Amino acid sequence: xxxxxxxxxxxxxxxxxxxxxxxxxxxxxxxxxxxxxxxxxxxxxxxxxxxxxxxxxxxxxxxxxxxxxxxxxxxxxxxxxxxxxxxxxxxxxxxxxxxxxxxxxxxxxxxxxxxxxxxxxxxxxxxxxxxxxxxxxxxxxxxxxxxxxxxxxxxxxxxxxxxxxxxxxxxxxxxxxxxxxxxxxxxxxxxxxxxxxxxxxxxxxxxxxxxxxxxxxxxxxxxxxxxxxxxxxxxxxxxxxxxxxxxxxxxxxxxxxxxxxxxxxxxxxxxxxxxxxxxxxxxxxxxxxxxxxxxxxxxxxxxxxxxxxxxxxxxxxxxxxxxxxxxxxxxxxxxxxxxxxxxxxxxxxxxxxxxxxxxxxxxxxxxxxx
Amino acid sequence: xxxxxxxxxxxxxxxxxxxxxxxxxxxxxxxxxxxxxxxxxxxxxxxxxxxxxxxxxxxxxxxxxxxxxxxxxxxxxxxxxxxxxxxxxxxxxxxxxxxxxxxxxxxxxxxxxxxxxxxxxxxxxxxxxxxxxxxxxxxxxxxxxxxxxxxxxxxxxxxxxxxxxxxxxxxxxxxxxxxxxxxxxxxxxxxxxxxxxxxxxxxxxxxxxxxxxxxxxxxxxxxxxxxxxxxxxxxxxxxxxxxxxxxxxxxxxxxxxxxxxxxxxxxxxxxxxxxxxxxxxxxxxxxxxxxxxxxxxxxxxxxxxxxxxxxxxxxxxxxxxxxxxxxxxxxxxx
Numbered sequence: 001x002x003x004x005x006x007x008x009x010x011x012x013x014x015x016x017x018x019x020x021x022x023x024x025x026x027x028x029x030x031x032x033x034x035x036x037x038x039x040x041x042x043x044x045x046x047x048x049x050x051x052x053x054x055x056x057x058x059x060x061x062x063x064x065x066x067x068x069x070x071x072x073x074x075x076x077x078x079x080x081x082x083x084x085x086x087x088x089x090x091x092x093x094x095x096x097x098x099x100x101x102x103x104x105x106x107x108x109x110x111x112x113x114x115x116x117x118x119x120x121x122x123x124x125x126x127x128x129x130x131x132x133x134x135x136x137x138x139x140x141x142x143x144x145x146x147x148x149x150x151x152x153x154x155x156x157x158x159x160x161x162x163x164x165x166x167x168x169x170x171x172x173x174x175x176x177x178x179x180x181x182x183x184x185x186x187x188x189x190x191x192x193x194x195x196x197x198x199x200x201x202x203x204x205x206x207x208x209x210x211x212x213x214x215x216x217x218x219x220x221x222x223x224x225x226x227x228x229x230x231x232x233x234x235x236x237x238x239x240x241x242x243x244x245x246x247x248x249x250x251x252x253x254x255x256x257x258x259x260x261x262x263x264x265x266x267x268x269x270x271x272x273x274x275x276x277x278x279x280x281x282x283x284x285x286x287x288x289x290x291x292x293x294x295x296x297x298x299x300x301x302x303x304x305x306x307x308x309x310x311x312x313x314x315x316x317x318x319x320x321x322x323x324x325x326x327x328x329x330x331x332x333x334x335x336x337x338x339x340x341x342x343x344x345x346x347x348x349x350x351x352x353x354x355x356x357x358x359x360x361x362x363x364x365x366x367x368x369x370x
Numbered sequence: 371x372x373x374x375x376x377x378x379x380x381x382x383x384x385x386x387x388x389x390x391x392x393x394x395x396x397x398x399x400x401x402x403x404x405x406x407x408x409x410x411x412x413x414x415x416x417x418x419x420x421x422x423x424x425x426x427x428x429x430x431x432x433x434x435x436x437x438x439x440x441x442x443x444x445x446x447x448x449x450x451x452x453x454x455x456x457x458x459x460x461x462x463x464x465x466x467x468x469x470x471x472x473x474x475x476x477x478x479x480x481x482x483x484x485x486x487x488x489x490x491x492x493x494x495x496x497x498x499x500x501x502x503x504x505x506x507x508x509x510x511x512x513x514x515x516x517x518x519x520x521x522x523x524x525x526x527x528x529x530x531x532x533x534x535x536x537x538x539x540x541x542x543x544x545x546x547x548x549x550x551x552x553x554x555x556x557x558x559x560x561x562x563x564x565x566x567x568x569x570x571x572x573x574x575x576x577x578x579x580x581x582x583x584x585x586x587x588x589x590x591x592x593x594x595x596x597x598x599x600x601x602x603x604x605x606x607x608x609x610x611x612x613x614x615x616x617x618x619x620x621x622x623x624x625x626x627x628x629x630x631x632x633x634x635x636x637x638x639x640x641x642x643x644x645x646x647x648x649x650x651x652x653x654x655x656x657x658x659x660x661x662x663x664x665x666x667x668x669x670x671x672x673x674x675x676x677x678x679x680x681x682x683x684x685x686x687x688x689x690x691x692x693x694x695x696x697x698x699x700x701x702x703x704x
Binding site: 207 | 443445465466468469471472473475477479480481482483484488492493495496497498524540
């Protein structure tokens with residue numbers, strides 16, 4: 001057993017040296033989460049909760065001014081709902097038709113008598129349109145409440161009191177993605193180095209074969225995944241308003257430890273199967289990104305469409321987001337005992353998988369001269 | 371294809387126990403892959419490596435040399451027959467056996483991004499060399515292969531010869547009783563080759579046993595106490611280099627001309643009654659086994675009288691290359 005551990009530690013030291021000199025083996029685990037973070041920010045407007053709208057005030061009277069004020073003041077617990085970027089009717093119509101404006105709210109001249117406002121939406125997708133309408137309804141409710149016309153109130157916009165901005169939520173999700181992806185890719189890459197450098201036979205000729213090297217890869221990947229996630233964390237902290245409580249962050253990082261072991265073990269298994277790190281990377285990256293979006297990294301699982309919820313239910317990695325996001329954003333104080341137990345079980349599976357991959361290396365096909 | 375048997379009895383075993391360090395007895399190995407025809411890699415192969423000797427396995431590309439090493443080290447198990455190495459069954463006692471054998475593989479399988487010393491440090495730690503003696507051993511083997519000066523440089527900057535020498539140093543780190551050298555001088559320059567040969571001779575002098583695979587005749591001739599020629603997974607012949615050379619009594623008369631054109635012009639003069647071939651600026655004339663050498667030369671020279679001016683002539687003894695080609699033929703291999 002001592003020799004097995006010594007072999008694993010030797011492989012770990014070698015891996016660290018190799019990774020320091022082979023940035024190509026580290027790059028994907030660092031860059032992919034950053035790209036996902038930036039893409040989310042650009043495509044989904046992560047930096048604010050405000051939606052750009054056009055407000056056309058045809059009445060221009062005290063009543064319409066009150067409605068405009070209500071629209072301008074309505075907000076969730078993290079930010080304002082709307083940002084009025086156009087008030088010219090023609091320009092607003094053109095922007096709406098071009099799909100550059102999601103909503104135009106028109107206050108007609110006879111609003112004081114009809115009590116009606118008109119909204120036009122660009123049908124980006126059904127859910128988004130529903131949300132827009134809800135927001136308008138809510139804003140108008142606020143207006144009516146002030147006037148005593150409609151004493152109903154709504155509470156439809158937040159998940160919990162501790163809700164965070166969309167940007168911060170995504171940054172937290174991407175941090176978890178960076179940890180998992182980093183661990184899996186690092187493990188796969190350093191294990192695949194043996195095949196690519198044709199050094200696997202050297203390992204097989206040792207008394208314990210390639211198993212200690214496989215375990216060494218798990219150790220390296222698990223530890224260095226934390227380092228490879230630092231750029232993602234800092235980007236979230238500095239640009240996305242991701243400022244988790246230190247205690248919560250430490251707890252999440254601790255909980256991630258067994259899961260990173262599991263991810264690394266899976267990475268070693270994949271590398272043993274696919275042989276080349278260039279073959280391992282594309283499927284791992286694609287599956288990781290898909291998991292991020294479907295498994296609760298982008299928005300929480302309950303808020304997703306039924307198909308995504310079903311996938312998340314049966315896809316184990318989605319539990320990482322489901323369990324860790326509440327702790328990371330302080331919606332929950334800690335993990336449950338069951339969650340810790342599952343984490344430990346996954347870690348054991350990861351270690352066993354890596355060990356098996358190392359043993360399986362003996363049966364790997366050899367090319368001429370090998 | 372002719373399959374010859376060993377021309378002389380195996381030398382007496384020098385192990386105290388009388389056992390060879392490695393032995394294959396009637397070994398067959400068939401690769402079976404799903405969806406492919408079974409491939410018979412080794413057929414009825416028997417060989418025996420005596421302690422403290424260099425045993426050369428000589429064969430064309432794809433003849434099964436590396437497969438034999440894989441069998442002896444337990445990386446492959448025989449389909450049939452018996453394999454014993456250092457008194458152990460490699461398939462069953464692999465972990466114990468691997469503590470006493472080492473391999474310098476055919477390819478310089480080193481970590482190009484690590485330094486020479488770092489490669490050796492990893493190997494020593496991974497193979498369980500005691501930490502207290504690892505540094506000393508690393509220094510020693512680096513010295514042995516003359517790489518002390520370059521040990522701190524990345525292996526990727528090493529020449530092919532230096533990488534070969536480092537591979538040899540790595541194999542020596544564990545001080546093995548039996549060392550497998552799989553084509554150790556493939557693609558290296560003359561100086562590195564001489565250095566590696568010196569080291570291999572030194573190993574045998576220290577009492578270690580070496581199985582060396584090669585397709586260089588000169589290497590087998592100069593290093594091997596015994597040479598086994600294999601082809602297509604079958605043993606063709608085994609013996610000392612001299613015993614093998616004696617199998618083909620092909621003495622030749624080499625006639626040297628000033629140019630290839632001159633040799634070509636002289637060749638028709640001998641065509642009738644002689645087995646002759648032109649090779650660059652030489653004519654190579656086969657000397658019959660029972661020929662009177664002086665009379666043979668005189669007769670040939672008489673024939674050449676009046677042709678292009680002859681620069682010189684000499685008899686050449688058969689080499690392992692002749693033996694090798696005699697037994698394995700001239701067909702190209704995959």
